[in-house]
Amino acid sequence: MSLLRLRDVAVTYRVASGEVPAVRGVSLDLAAGQALGVAGESGSGKSTLAMALLRLLPRDARVTGEILLDGEDVLTMNWGRLRAVRWASASVVFQGAQHALNPVRRIEQQIAEPLLVHGMATPAEARRKVGELLEQVGLPAWRARSYPHELSGGQRQRVMIAMALACSPRLIIADEPTTALDVMIQAQVLALIRSLIAEHDISLIMISHDLSVLASMCDRLAVMYAGRVVESGPSGEVFRDARHPYSLALSAAFPTVGDPASRRAPKGLGGDPPDPMHLPTGCSFHPRCPVALPECAFQEVELWAAGESRTAACVHVRPESVQPAGPGEGLEKQSVPVARPAEESQ
Amino acid sequence: MTERRENAGERGSLLEARDLHVEFASRGRRARAVDGVNLAVGEGEIVALVGESGCGKTTLARTLLGLERPTSGSVLYGGAPLSYSSRALKAYRREVQLVLQDPTGSLNPRHTVYEAVAEGPRIHGMSDERDRVVSALARTGLRPPERFLHSYPHELSGGQRQRVVIAGALALDPRVLVADEPVASLDASVRGEILALLLRLRDELGLSALVVTHDLGLAWNIADRVAVMYLGRIVESGPVEQVLRSPTHPYTQALLSVLPESPSPVVLSGEPPDPTRIPGGCRFHPRCQVLAAGAAARAGVEGRCRSQPLAILPVSPFSADSHAACHYAGARLE
Amino acid sequence: MNITWTRRRTALSRFWRDYRRQRAGLYGAAILIAAVALALLTPLVTDPAGMDVTRATGAKMAAPSLDFPLGTDESGRSVLLMTLWGSRVSLLIGFMSALLSMTIGTVTGIAAGHFRGWTSAVLLRITDWFLVLPSLVLALVLAAILGGGTSTIILAIGVTSWASTARLIRAQTLSVEARPYIERSRALGAGHWHIMTRHVLPNVAPLVLANTTLQVASAIVAESTLAFLGADSGKVSWGGMLRGSYDWGAATSGAWWYVLAPGLCIVAVVMAFTLCGRALEAVLNPRLRGVSR
Numbered sequence: 004m005s006l007l008r009l010r011d012v013a014v015t016y017r018v019a020s021g022e023v024p025a026v027r028g029v030s031l032d033l034a035a036g037q038a039l040g041v042a043g044e045s046g047s048g049k050s051t052l053a054m055a056l057l058r059l060l061p062r063d064a065r066v067t068g069e070i071l072l073d074g075e076d077v078l079t080m081n082w083g084r085l086r087a088v089r090w091a092s093a094s095v096v097f098q099g100a101q102h103a104l105n106p107v108r109r110i111e112q113q114i115a116e117p118l119l120v121h122g123m124a125t126p127a128e129a130r131r132k133v134g135e136l137l138e139q140v141g142l143p144a145w146r147a148r149s150y151p152h153e154l155s156g157g158q159r160q161r162v163m164i165a166m167a168l169a170c171s172p173r174l175i176i177a178d179e180p181t182t183a184l185d186v187m188i189q190a191q192v193l194a195l196i197r198s199l200i201a202e203h204d205i206s207l208i209m210i211s212h213d214l215s216v217l218a219s220m221c222d223r224l225a226v227m228y229a230g231r232v233v234e235s236g237p238s239g240e241v242f243r244d245a246r247h248p249y250s251l252a253l254s255a256a257f258p259t260v261g262d263p264a265s266r267r268a269p270k271g272l273g274g275d276p277p278d279p280m281h282l283p284t285g286c287s288f289h290p291r292c293p294v295a296l297p298e299c300a301f302q303e304v305e306l307w308a309a310g311e312s313r314t315a316a317c318v319h320v321r322p323e324s325v326q327p328a329g330p331g332e333g334l335e336k337q338s339v340p341v342a343r344p345a346e347e348s349q
Numbered sequence: 350m351t352e353r354r355e356n357a358g359e360r361g362s363l364l365e366a367r368d369l370h371v372e373f374a375s376r377g378r379r380a381r382a383v384d385g386v387n388l389a390v391g392e393g394e395i396v397a398l399v400g401e402s403g404c405g406k407t408t409l410a411r412t413l414l415g416l417e418r419p420t421s422g423s424v425l426y427g428g429a430p431l432s433y434s435s436r437a438l439k440a441y442r443r444e445v446q447l448v449l450q451d452p453t454g455s456l457n458p459r460h461t462v463y464e465a466v467a468e469g470p471r472i473h474g475m476s477d478e479r480d481r482v483v484s485a486l487a488r489t490g491l492r493p494p495e496r497f498l499h500s501y502p503h504e505l506s507g508g509q510r511q512r513v514v515i516a517g518a519l520a521l522d523p524r525v526l527v528a529d530e531p532v533a534s535l536d537a538s539v540r541g542e543i544l545a546l547l548l549r550l551r552d553e554l555g556l557s558a559l560v561v562t563h564d565l566g567l568a569w570n571i572a573d574r575v576a577v578m579y580l581g582r583i584v585e586s587g588p589v590e591q592v593l594r595s596p597t598h599p600y601t602q603a604l605l606s607v608l609p610e611s612p613s614p615v616v617l618s619g620e621p622p623d624p625t626r627i628p629g630g631c632r633f634h635p636r637c638q639v640l641a642a643g644a645a646a647r648a649g650v651e652g653r654c655r656s657q658p659l660a661i662l663p664v665s666p667f668s669a670d671s672h673a674a675c676h677y678a679g680a681r682l683e
Numbered sequence: 684m685n686i687t688w689t690r691r692r693t694a695l696s697r698f699w700r701d702y703r704r705q706r707a708g709l710y711g712a713a714i715l716i717a718a719v720a721l722a723l724l725t726p727l728v729t730d731p732a733g734m735d736v737t738r739a740t741g742a743k744m745a746a747p748s749l750d751f752p753l754g755t756d757e758s759g760r761s762v763l764l765m766t767l768w769g770s771r772v773s774l775l776i777g778f779m780s781a782l783l784s785m786t787i788g789t790v791t792g793i794a795a796g797h798f799r800g801w802t803s804a805v806l807l808r809i810t811d812w813f814l815v816l817p818s819l820v821l822a823l824v825l826a827a828i829l830g831g832g833t834s835t836i837i838l839a840i841g842v843t844s845w846a847s848t849a850r851l852i853r854a855q856t857l858s859v860e861a862r863p864y865i866e867r868s869r870a871l872g873a874g875h876w877h878i879m880t881r882h883v884l885p886n887v888a889p890l891v892l893a894n895t896t897l898q899v900a901s902a903i904v905a906e907s908t909l910a911f912l913g914a915d916s917g918k919v920s921w922g923g924m925l926r927g928s929y930d931w932g933a934a935t936s937g938a939w940w941y942v943l944a945p946g947l948c949i950v951a952v953v954m955a956f957t958l959c960g961r962a963l964e965a966v967l968n969p970r971l972r973g974v975s976r
């Protein structure tokens with residue numbers, strides 16, 4: 004049975020000027036011990052989705068759909084049960100977490116807090132546990148006495164991971180754990196997360212906009228655009244051979260050093276990010292899509308199968324049977340080169 | 350201006366740092382943020398300066414702009430040392446422009462896009478202000494410019510803000526652009542656009558650029574030459590293909606090995622280096638994987654790694670040679 | 684340019700919308716508008732002749748009656764009339780000295796925050812000096828040296844009360860100066876004047892506005908105190924009336940109207956200015972923080 008199962012999850016923020024549909028119907032599955040990467044550009048709803056999993060969203064957010072953690076629906080749980088789940092089953096490493104530490108309290112107090120609050124340890128036990136946790140994340144135990152400002156960015160990020168590990172969760176949700184860190188420290192933190200999930204058999208949901216990082220960390224990838232998953236599949240395949248034009252643009256944005264194709268040829272994506280309050284009709288990617296067809300402007304897209312255990316929401320992967328007659332005739336011929344815009348443009 | 354161009358010679362360096370040192374007083378100690386740097390950017394050349402956080406990249410960039418005074422050494426523009434009188438600096442900054450690390454912070458929230466881009470031309474009393482603003486915005490891809498003129502920064506996306514900042518620099522028609530992490534704070538999809546813009550400006554206007562970053566992919570994407578900085582010093586420099594394909598300095602090798610795609614990462618352990626306590630000998634030796642693995646000892650340079658400081662690397666623009674400040678690499682060459 | 688105009692209008696209407704939520708600020712504004720309107724209308728609807736001691740018509744220290752709704756003073760003048768005319772002097776001195784004090788404070792504060800080295804050190808020293816000096820005493824001395832007159836009082840209050848403003852503005856200037864757009868401006872070639880006027884001043888302006896409003900309140904109090912202590916402008920003001928009532932023993936002789944009229948006016952106007960100032964702070968400050976991040 005899968006550890007986490009999302010069915011048609013939608014999140015809408017109510018703001019003064021109306022409603023912001025930040026997540027618009029996401030279905031995902033995560034098996035125990037598996038790592039899932041969620042990619043997508045800024046504002047595509049990644050953090051919102053992550054927060055929704057543990058009902059950590061502000062009051063003005065409305066969540067619908069079904070979020071099953073170990074078969075229990077998080078959205079209908081009572082408060083007591085939810086709190087137990089938050090500490091025992093899943094924990095979150097928040098985005099920008101380095102700034103989330105309380106500047107005037109020692110690391111020790113901050114890591115031990117959940118243990119003490121939930122009566123899971125006596126103060127003496129908690130202290131020992133903090134030392135162990137810090138060693139697990141590669142910090143000397145004496146660092147427990149430090150204040151956050153005495154640590155570097157990478158060290159603070161490790162403290163956040165230690166906090167997430169404190170109650171031995173089975174699922175860790177890491178929201179951009181390495182953005183804003185430099186390459187070497189990023190490598191340190193990623194190696195740490197990788198070894199922790201392998202050793203303790205923890206499931207991982209990792210959020211980032213850097214596909215190459217996710218591909219190296221996760222088993223499966225889901226790419227989000229404008230609040231929806233537009234492509235999913237095994238991470239290596241999605242990264243190297245994306246089917247959705249947006250995933251393709253995302254993976255091309257980070258060049259492989261040494262690859263002559265990307266030398267002096269940076270690739271980007273024109274146009275503006277979508278405004279969630281005024282989403283385009285049809286495929287919401289169509290105003291920026293290099294291979295859009297006329298029908299994309301009004302034809303609704305859904306996740307179609309795109310190979311073994313892969314899906315993509317693009318008319319170019321739509322199975323033959325669903326294609327409309329008439330204008331779709333030339334499509335098959337077209338779709339071969341057209342689905343690979345990066346190659347075509349060279 | 351034309352005089353200078355001739356003086357500097359056809360393929361001479363336009364902007365150059367010579368034996369540059371910048372120190373800060375930091376909690377009673379001296380932080381040697383830039384500790385002996387030679388760097389040259391030629392006419393129409395794009396040079397990438399890479400290195401981990403805190404190695405002194407921003408300090409070097411600010412010193413090149415005259416925003417920080419060097420403790421010793423000098424900055425040369427068109428072959429002549431920079432003068433720090435306010436009149437000379439103002440003239441200098443018309444030709445050499447800086448794009449700061451953080452586009453959101455770089456724009457005054459109370460100024461419209463027009464005011465932000467027009468700031469440079471106004472300071473320098475240029476007459477055709479509006480035309481310059483409109484054309485700079487159009488060149489950076491904010492089209493049609495009229496749509497953006499009266500917007501405030503908070504109404505723009507991150508990529509648009511960065512383009513406004515670049516347009517503000519371009520409005521002065523500079524000859525050199527120093528860009529500090531121009532894409533670090535941007536979305537993956539906007540990143541390529543900004544980089545393509547820099548390449549296009551070089552091709553169309555002959556702009557020279559020094560791009561400061563910790564992202565090796567960026568160097569690979571747009572730069573002609575790359576300089577790798579470690580703890581205040583350039584430890585390896587040369588043409589991008591050479592340095593990034595076959596790096597000789599262990600630090601460069603480590604940086605390349607931790608890219609997500611690479612097969613065998615060498616993750617350097619230890620604390621980030623501290624410019625108030627620069628190790629003796631080779632400054633990289635406490636973290637050097639070649640030394641730790643015993644390869645340096647086998648090559649007979651271990652003693653030198655630990656005690657003999659390395660010379661400051663020479664540089665010249667357009668140079669086809671790469672250099673590395675490493676005893677081991679030196680010994681293998683011989 | 685049409686668009687800038689529209690933007691200003693929307694900014695203004697947004698400001699008004701936020702301000703309207705501040706109940707106390709609204710009451711304050713209502714009282715102020717009434718007070719200023721009365722002060723402006725006074726010369727049109729009343730005869731200044733009634734203010735002349737020699738031509739006073741009423742009995743001395745008469746209790747309120749139909750003829751003299753607020754009673755009379757020791758020379759038989761109408762207290763109502765005096766209060767109305769006095770409001771002109773009190774408000775004028777309040778506004779003008781607050782303006783003076785804010786100008787000195789803003790200029791000093793911005794300069795002390797912008798420049799480094801000895802300029803800043805000297806300015807700070809002077810500010811500190813004015814800060815610890817008992818400003819009322821200093822104002823008294825100044826008024827005594829310069830001789831009587833409205834402008835003297837304005838000068839005396841303005842020159843002695845700017846120090847805390849300068850401190851405040853300097854702190855705000857420092858925080859603005861630390862922002863990257865200042866560095867960008869410098870890299871574009873900007874000089875001191877450009878940075879101070881184009882970047883720092885607009886950013887401290889809301890603070891200055893809120894502070895000026897509060898400053899008017901304390902200037903009115905200062906004026907009353909000075910008048911009470913004997914340094915007045917030679918014209919009838921609320922402070923001067925209080926002084927008169929004290930000199931003639933109004934409080935002990937049961938002439939409560941003579942004390943109460945100017946006293947309540949001072950309290951009401953000072954409170955109104957304070958309410959407005961606080962409301963302005965509440966409305967402008969979060970936005971100041973919000974956009975400058």
Ligand SMILES: Nc1ncnc2c1ncn2[C@@H]1O[C@H](COP(=O)(O)OP(=O)(O)OP(=O)(O)O)[C@@H](O)[C@H]1O
Pocket residue numbers: 016017018023025043044045046047048049050051052061098212279
């Ligand atoms: N509290 C909120 N109230 C209203 N709208 C919100 C709120 N939080 C987020 N949003 C909006 O919801 C959308 C999704 O935001 P979210 O933070 O999930 O994006 P993200 O994919 O995590 O982006 P990033 O990569 O920048 O972190 C955005 O358009 C954002 O503006």
Ligand SMILES: Nc1ncnc2c1ncn2[C@@H]1O[C@H](COP(=O)(O)OP(=O)(O)OP(=O)(O)O)[C@@H](O)[C@H]1O
Pocket residue numbers: 373374375380382400401402403404405406407408409563624
């Ligand atoms: N004004 C200053 N006073 C004291 N120390 C400083 C100052 N500016 C920079 N430093 C120190 O100098 C070193 C180099 O800083 P710099 O900002 O140049 O690094 P960087 O390479 O740009 O790093 P990043 O990639 O994080 O931007 C750092 O250790 C920093 O703490």
Ligand code: SF4
Pocket residue numbers: 247248249286287288289290292293294295296299304316317318319
């Ligand atoms: S459905 Fe059309 S617009 Fe959307 S991604 Fe596919 S081709 Fe592009």
Ligand code: SF4
Pocket residue numbers: 598599600631632633634637638639640645654674675676677678
């Ligand atoms: S000189 Fe020695 S310690 Fe320094 S980088 Fe080379 S091998 Fe390593």
Ligand SMILES: [Mg+2]
Pocket residue numbers: 049050051098178
């Ligand atoms: Mg996020």
Ligand SMILES: [Mg+2]
Pocket residue numbers: 406407408450529
């Ligand atoms: Mg920097």
